[in-house]
Amino acid sequence: MTAQHDPYVIISSDCHAGLPTEEYRPYLDARFHQDFDDFLAGRDRRREEMTRLGIRNEAFAAQWFSDNEEGLKGGWDAGQRLKELDGDGVAAEVVFPDADAVDSQTAAPFGVGLGLSGDQDPDLGMAGAQAHNRWLADFVSQHPERHCGVALLPVTGEVDRVVAEVRRAKESGLGALMIPSMWVDKAPYHDRRYDPVWAAAAECAMPVLTHSGAAPREEYGDHLGIYVSEVTWWPARPLWFLLWSGVFERHPGLKFGVAESGCWWLPNLLWFMDRLYLGAHGGKKLSPFAELKRPPHEYLDRQIFVCATNTKRRELAQRYEIGVDNILWGSDFPHPEGTWPDTRAWLAKTFHDIPVAETRRMLGLAAAEVFGFDTERLAPLARRIGPTPADLGQADDQEAVEASWARSREVGRHWLTDHDFPTLGVTP
Template identity: 90%
Template sequence: MTAQQNDPGLDPYLIISSDCHAGLPTEEYRPYLDSRFHRAFDDFLGERDARREEATRLGIRNDAFAAKWFHDHEEGLRGGWDTAQRLKELDGDGVAAEVVFPDADAVDSRTAAPFGVGLGLSGDQDPELGMAGAQAHNRWLADFVSEHPERHCGVALLPVTGEVGRVVAEIHRAKESGLGALMIPSMWVDKAPYHDRRYDPVWAAAAECAMPVVTHSGAAPRHEYGDHLGIYVSEVTWWPARPLWFLLWSGVFERHPGLRFGVAESGCWWLPNLLWFMDRLYLGAHGGKKLSPFAELKRPPHEYLDRQIFVCATNTKRRELAQRYEIGVDNILWGSDFPHPEGTWPDTRAWLTKTFHDIPVAETRRMLGLAAAEVFGFDTGALAPLARRIGPTPAELGQDDDQSAVEASWARSREVGRHWLTDHDFPTLGVTP
């Protein structure tokens, strides 16, 4: 028997990507769309070239990069909608299971869900067309994930700012069809913000169905930016994070303790300072004493975070891992972003080695898969044989066999943790802000 077989700590990782993407070539959604919307769908298809030209003009699309990307990855990119090719790509990356968001093509939007309700899902969409496009994608996605349900958690599109009864009905329909999570708009635009009690039946239905609610980066007020792309990229991860504090401070998490909420592909670098700030306000920091008590909350913000909130921290960075004891190790869910060019595919194994080489194995297992399994309901027992076959081992990620030394190297950061709660000095500056 090998040393690896003797020591489960050296077993291959069970990796679950909390952020992947799939979608049909847009024109192929027609069979999934109610026939009364076919004419509007034809109009939407006819506007694609104009949208692509506008993206090029604004600098969002780089023609040279796009040509090379599609040329170099033509076969693998078919995994955006072809199940057999997708499994081949996931296996190559060592990914046993995935959470599947819309829009496989993040370069030319060739796989955009009908009427732009994929990653651009927003409160400014026509309610009828928005729900029609969402349902078309959700129907296709349910078929797609049903071929290997143990490996995929499909994320249903949910235009939550529409008529509440229809929204709740779509939650139950999506659940019954085999989908496992819900993506809501990160922007409500001119509709009711998420602190409005009109949404309570939606949050209740999501909790009842055990379907996590997630926002995802993509939507932003692009009409405000002109051709200044730097403004867009500076804000695009802020919009999906914004609903978090609307839900938290308005008591949604208190009223619906079974609701799970996540922010996808927006990093988690912003969370430690936000959590520090919110906790201090709630716990009576000097600057918050003049404010009325936060009657909607029965506990400090960090307790809601640990109980109900998670971050699908796609392409998790070294800086973010260094802050994991403030964020909470179990609140960080790694993602590959397959098959988007800003993701780790097709070099995920090398990327994991570069990023996780000095992180304790037990914590790596949580962030790379086990935490996501708990949030999204994956059966780790069913995935274990596959993980043993395709998953990288700790040694392959460059992680030291002597875990006691690795643990010791992080002991001070772990002890400090959330420094505003532990009364330890701030780990970087040596002061307690």
């Protein structure tokens, strides 16, 4: 088998794991056990509210758990998890919290999982995060070559405690950090108070990420459409707070990612920010952006990535604007909005006409570089479980495939290449 025909080393940049919530007790400091009992007592009420708001569909939930009862145990059972990953052809994964995205029965203590927000009680927030981080460190240590655990980090709390948790999480074997998408009434992320946190993350080589989930639901009433329209916007918002305030300039070793929010929004955002920085007519009345030493797209290519869960064809068509190496595919296991348990078929439907070399980057090699996976250790496993280019329906004649995308690749970021806008035939 030639290199072109080798199976893919697939790394999912967005998967989820978590204990059934009541089982976090041994990982929680004893002084918080009464608060934990109170939190558990409110689960039924919270689930009823989710159903009332339309966030939970009773009929779908019943069918989902019935159809996938065994596989869903992989949310916390390491042996079952490997079976599910192998079945999907996934060699390694980045592990976020909250395995159950339907009934929230695996929520970290005090709701600090995907709902992690800046307004949480500082003590309870850190206690819940540390309980999950302790369990997750144990969980990923069973097969460290296949898992990168994402530590929960309530970053809006006391800075010294936050920095200490960054270092403790690193020492425990975790490899990345998830911060709240929303700071609510706390200091926004352009505030210099967070610089010690960004510096510690960079020093520890732990990428910092946001993840979709949190949103100001109290503003939406019963209108679910508002929530689904905004829920991917909130985790993207910190990106421009960090960028324009010079965080990426001051901390060039910091890596920042946005997870499970797609990447469809990035080309227009990047076009707009680059044009402002480069002196487009609409920005000439503004003062120079003193915190930045280079245009936004250079920070994107150097330090920013998108965990583009369940990547869409439309997004792949824009990959030369986004940057192929900035798109990290994810399966979202074991959430129903992801590709599991039909990942192989989904990959064939989505990547069938994408060049093999680019597919390798987006399906795994770029994630390996960001999160520190050893692809040589994963290669034997990939040879056993990974789909080949032929399995994805990709043609042997890669020169023809490359040629079919030549125009899009040449145009690239059209605002920088002076080519016509690839879709409309005009230069905005």
